Amino acid sequence: MDLKNHSSPVLTDSVPVNKSRLGLSSLLLPCSPPASAYSSAMYLAIPRRKAIPGKLDDTHDNAWLDAMISSSPPPKKLNKDISSEIPQDEIDPAYCIWMLKFPSALTSFDQITSNAKGKQLALFLDYDGTLSPIVDNPELAFMSPVMRAAVRDVARYFPTAIISGRSRDKVYEFVGLTELFYAGSHGMDIMGPVRDSSFVNNHQNCIRSTDKQGKEVNLFQPASEFLPMIEEVFRSLVEITKGINGATVENNKFCVSVHYRLVDKKSWPVVARHVENILKNYPRLKLTNGRKVFEVRPVIDWNKGKAVEFLLESLALGNSDDVLPIYVGDDRTDEDAFKVLKESKGGIGILVSSKPKDTNALYSLRDPSEVMVFLKSLVKWRRN
Numbered sequence: 478m479d480l481k482n483h484s485s486p487v488l489t490d491s492v493p494v495n496k497s498r499l500g501l502s503s504l505l506l507p508c509s510p511p512a513s514a515y516s517s518a519m520y521l522a523i524p525r526r527k528a529i530p531g532k533l534d535d536t537h538d539n540a541w542l543d544a545m546i547s548s549s550p551p552p553k554k555l556n557k558d559i560s561s562e563i564p565q566d567e568i569d570p571a572y573c574i575w576m577l578k579f580p581s582a583l584t585s586f587d588q589i590t591s592n593a594k595g596k597q598l599a600l601f602l603d604y605d606g607t608l609s610p611i612v613d614n615p616e617l618a619f620m621s622p623v624m625r626a627a628v629r630d631v632a633r634y635f636p637t638a639i640i641s642g643r644s645r646d647k648v649y650e651f652v653g654l655t656e657l658f659y660a661g662s663h664g665m666d667i668m669g670p671v672r673d674s675s676f677v678n679n680h681q682n683c684i685r686s687t688d689k690q691g692k693e694v695n696l697f698q699p700a701s702e703f704l705p706m707i708e709e710v711f712r713s714l715v716e717i718t719k720g721i722n723g724a725t726v727e728n729n730k731f732c733v734s735v736h737y738r739l740v741d742k743k744s745w746p747v748v749a750r751h752v753e754n755i756l757k758n759y760p761r762l763k764l765t766n767g768r769k770v771f772e773v774r775p776v777i778d779w780n781k782g783k784a785v786e787f788l789l790e791s792l793a794l795g796n797s798d799d800v801l802p803i804y805v806g807d808d809r810t811d812e813d814a815f816k817v818l819k820e821s822k823g824g825i826g827i828l829v830s831s832k833p834k835d836t837n838a839l840y841s842l843r844d845p846s847e848v849m850v851f852l853k854s855l856v857k858w859r860r861n
């Protein structure tokens with residue numbers, strides 16, 4: 478494994494579409510148009526940036542600050558005419574235009590299920606921002622009982638895995654469903670079924686273990702050698718950020734998150750500088766920026782996309798002619814999975830977002846409540 482020279486693509490955060498180009502009133506814009514209505518000429522090409530080992534993914538001095546600001550959407554607006562709070566994005570023409578390219582997975586449900594005819598459907602779900610709403614305190618990002626029931630139901634019919642940036646134990650604690658497969662630490666900690674598969678058994682770092690119920694499972698941890706380094710960097714980050722009001726550091730086992738959601742904007746540059754200073758001592762770790770969070774992880778060629786491939790093979794679902802994998806996620810790290818599904822697995826990526834973003838997904842859902850409706854629709858469709 479090449480631990481030195483790897484870099485993975487990192488997307489810039491939300492990419493607003495130029496509103497003035499069409500100059501249409503939001504009322505005239507269809508927010509859930511058919512996919513066929515899309516014309517690629519309407520969209521801007523968005524350049525991507527590379528993650529640099531031990532450095533924030535940027536090329537100019539203030540880029541880390543840009544990245545932090547871009548993950549900070551404007552506050553919701555109050556629509557005085559209707560005298561109730563309407564989220565700004567619901568009437569945002571840019572969002573409606575974006576949806577021409579990334580239509581709602583709800584209004585395109587028939588199209589999605591027609592692709593699944595005669596195929597085994599497999600579901601991959603991100604956790605934060607997908608199954609649970611984004612909240613200020615990461616320790617309180619609970620999943621609602623109704624969402625849990627929807628996930629449980631869908632897992633009765635389709636193999637279902639949760640793929641999260643959190644530690645595997647933490648995400649299991651939140652979800653609490655034994656019938657699912659779990660991949661924590663952005664796919665660097667996978668617990669999958671035991672199968673007689675040469676693909677899985679020949680993978681280095683794949684060991685036999687037991688789950689919480691004592692059932693035999695395969696444990697795949699491609700970054701296991703980084704554990705002491707991650708522990709060390711976690712302690713240093715806790716130490717260096719402890720004077721910054723609102724900053725918290727989360728140990729996700731094979732990666733570390735530095736949260737700045739609750740930090741005063743004026744102190745964001747201080748957070749970024751501290752994190753970057755610590756990372757200078759760790760050329761085998763890289764830094765990326767998520768939703769008001771810096772994510773520190775090993776520079777290995779492994780991500781959520783590879784985890785999806787690994788799980789599909791583990792489940793004997795690697796043949797894209799017979800299988801339709803669907804991945805639902807909201808963050809940059811989910812883009813690796815969208816890309817794999819689009820490019821090699823004939824699958825479907827669904828981005829959860831209430832604002833326009835550059836993405837490799839094919840469809841969109843606005844928020845976790847729409848994700849729940851989508852999951853319930855899959856169950857209903859399968860039952861019928």
Ligand SMILES: O=P(O)(O)OC[C@H]1O[C@H](O[C@H]2O[C@H](CO)[C@@H](O)[C@H](O)[C@H]2O)[C@H](O)[C@@H](O)[C@@H]1O
Pocket residue numbers: 603604605606610611612613614615616618640641642643727729734736738767768769770772808810
């Ligand atoms: O891959 P994911 O499951 O989406 O994990 C990505 C990060 O999610 C969590 O942070 C995000 O959600 C928090 C709770 O809503 C929110 O407070 C934070 O601002 C978000 O960035 C998690 O705490 C991180 O460790 C993950 O890296």
